[in-house]
Amino acid sequence: AQLVERNPQSQVDPLRVSMHDQGDIIALAQQIQNADKQLKNTTCHKLGVIMDQIKMLQAQALEILEESNVNRDLHNAACNFTKKPEQIYHLYQRASGQNYFSMLSPDEWNPVDQTFKGSYRLEFDLSWTPLDKIREQDEKLKWTEQCMQKALEGRRGSAMAIDFNINND
Numbered sequence: 001a002q003l004v005e006r007n008p009q010s011q012v013d014p015l016r017v018s019m020h021d022q023g024d025i026i027a028l029a030q031q032i033q034n035a036d037k038q039l040k041n042t043t044c045h046k047l048g049v050i051m052d053q054i055k056m057l058q059a060q061a062l063e064i065l066e067e068s069n070v071n072r073d074l075h076n077a078a079c080n081f082t083k084k085p086e087q088i089y090h091l092y093q094r095a096s097g098q099n100y101f102s103m104l105s106p107d108e109w110n111p112v113d114q115t116f117k118g119s120y121r122l123e124f125d126l127s128w129t130p131l132d133k134i135r136e137q138d139e140k141l142k143w144t145e146q147c148m149q150k151a152l153e154g155r156r157g158s159a160m161a162i163d164f165n166i167n168n169d
Helices: 022-075 132-153
Strands: 088-094 099-102 114-122 128-130
Touching: 022 128, 114 132, 128 132
Parallel strands: none
Antiparallel strands: 088 099, 088 114, 114 128
């Protein structure tokens, strides 16, 4: 612990503004030691939060890369028509291993020697949404459109006012 230097030109009585015995110096040293411990704990906690955020961002990055690979594979599937956003297409695989898109679902025809691989909706950003995830995707889009609309109207223009509960209407 370090004490404040005395100012020899001060007109204040040094006995009134200084510590009076060794116990006061020990108490000051303990306060400084406790403050150091608290600062260390606080710093470690904040770094732990950042570490958790980094892990979350890494997981999101891996998810994005996986989605990108799936989207690339789906775009590389053979197709004899022009694909349009908001349309659902059905992926099949021939016995030869060739993947291709059809406008017909398995219920609309009986493909022989072909395996149905799944149904997907082409999105406007040219990503693909599996049929079982379309409702979830639509809810996300609806929520983002509502946030944008509220921001444009000036009612809730700040990010702090955004309601992150996607299930709210």
